[in-house]
Amino acid sequence: MADSIQSLRFSITKRYGAKTVLAGLPLEIKGREFVTFLGPSGCGKSTALGIVAGLIPPTEGEIFLDGQRIEHLLPEKRGFGMVFQNYALFAHLTVFDNVAFGLSLQRRPADEIKRRVLEMLGLVRLAGYEERYPGQLSGGQQQRVAIARALVLHPRLMLFDEPLSNLDAKLRVEMRTEIKQLHTRLGLTSIYVTHDQAEALSLSDRIVVLREGVLMQVGTPQEIHDRPKNVFVADFMGFRNFFDVDLRQTSAGFVEGVGKGMTLRARASEIVGGSAAVMAIRPEDVRFGGAADDANVLRGKVELVEYLGREQESAIVIEGGQRIWVRTTDKVSVGDTVAVTLPPDKLVLLPREG
Ligand SMILES: Nc1ncnc2c1ncn2[C@@H]1O[C@H](COP(=O)(O)OP(=O)(O)O)[C@@H](O)[C@H]1O
Ligand SMILES: [Mg+2]
Known part of the structure; x- marks a missing residue:
């Protein structure tokens, strides 16, 4: 139902005084894509979204929508929908009037407004709530009103700024499914800001990681999850084991890294130039056991165990003192002597940072 754009392309810089908040952030988004800006608090996500929306002027840069420059356009002329963390509903207006607000400003006929508002409230599963006030709704319901208020105007682009951050964990998971379904069903183009990597992975066609x-890094959820390109992205995406190594040799697509108390084989990667590198692996990719003469088998002692319900995450200290985190359903206890295997195809090779 939305008039889909073909592409949004920008390159934006934002400075506040001497502080650079966005350093020439380049991106191209295709129509119907769901793109997420992911990164820790303060990395510039909201600033980037605000500049696209027209709420914040860029210091430098250009924004092209379907080939036309739009930096000079006022927010309301861009035809974008926005949803914020704090809902930003009109407290003194009913649900119906909140959703009708933009259409009323456009002076649409009353019967069209009624039809479109009711249809949209049905889509966000709020049929029957028309006469309530925001204060009489739960956080999740208020956010659905905010989404309906944006969508009813058939936005060319939807901008979401941490829309689920004020909701409790269970509702957050439900609402992200609903947002993804609306995106697909209505053929929307969406930019979504979050600091939550699980949200980014489950929602996105592509993820843009900012620091x-x-x-x-920009990539599909699978690329970002499985093949991070640097220590920052790997750390943010849940890798917990990082080993400084010196790369020794390459053989048939594999390299060998020598670190403190360990020699590890990993798949070669074009990301790393030179011999100083980092090898990283997720706790859930490390296994207990392994024969002494197999590749990447290390022996150590269980130092501590974190209970996670179905699984446990254990810290194993190997000879030489390095710690390896292992997440498995196998039960081990503090003090046990164990062998762990770091499968070569699960080790990711990363550049060493200066
Ligand atoms: N109006 C402002 N004046 C000065 N600094 C600002 C202003 N707005 C944001 N910043 C700074 O810009 C950086 C990025 O902010 P923001 O885009 O809100 O980050 P995020 O949304 O990723 O948490 C932060 O360091 C923040 O303090
Ligand atoms: Mg923000």
Whole structure:
């Protein structure tokens, strides 16, 4: 139902005084894509979204919507929908009037307004709530009103700024499914800001990882999850084991890294130039057991165990003192001597940072 755009392309810089908040952030988004800006608090996500929306002027840069420059356009002329963390509903207006607000400003006929508002409230599962006030709704319901208020105007682009951050964990998971379904069903183009990597993975066609205003990696959820390109992205995406190594040799697509108390084989990667590198692996990719002469088998002692319900995450200290985190359904206890295997195809090779 939305008039889908073909593409949004921008390159934006934002400075406040001497502080650079966005350093020439470049991106191209295709129509019907769901793109997420992911990064820790303060990395510039909301600033980037605000600049696209027209709420914040860029210091430098250009924004092209379907080939036309739009930096000079006022927010209301851009035809974008916005949903914020704090809902930003009109407290003194009913649900119906909140959703009708933009259509009323456009002076649409009353019967069209009624039809479109009721249809949209049905879509966000709020049929029957028309006469309530925001204060009489739960957080999740208020956020659905905010989404309906944006969608009823058939936005060319939907901008979401941490819309689920004020909701409790269970509702957050339900609402993200609803947002993804609306996106697909209505053929929307969406930019979504979050600091929650699980949200980004489950919602996105592509994820843009930011660190202090600098683009660290753009990729599909699988690329970002399985093949991070640097220590920052790997750490943010849940890798918990990082080993400084010196790369020794390459053989048939594999390299060998020598670190403190360990020699590890990993798949070669074009990301790393030179011999100083980092090898990283997720706790859930490390296994207990392994024969002494197999590749990447290390022996150590269980130092501590974190109970996670179905699984446990254990810290194993190997000879030489390095700690390896292992997440499995196998039960081990503090003090046990164990062998762990770090499968070579699960080890990710990353550049060493300066
Ligand atoms: N109006 C402002 N004046 C000065 N600094 C600002 C202003 N708005 C944001 N910042 C700074 O810009 C950086 C990025 O902010 P923001 O885009 O809100 O980050 P995020 O949404 O990723 O948490 C932060 O360091 C923040 O303090
Ligand atoms: Mg923010």
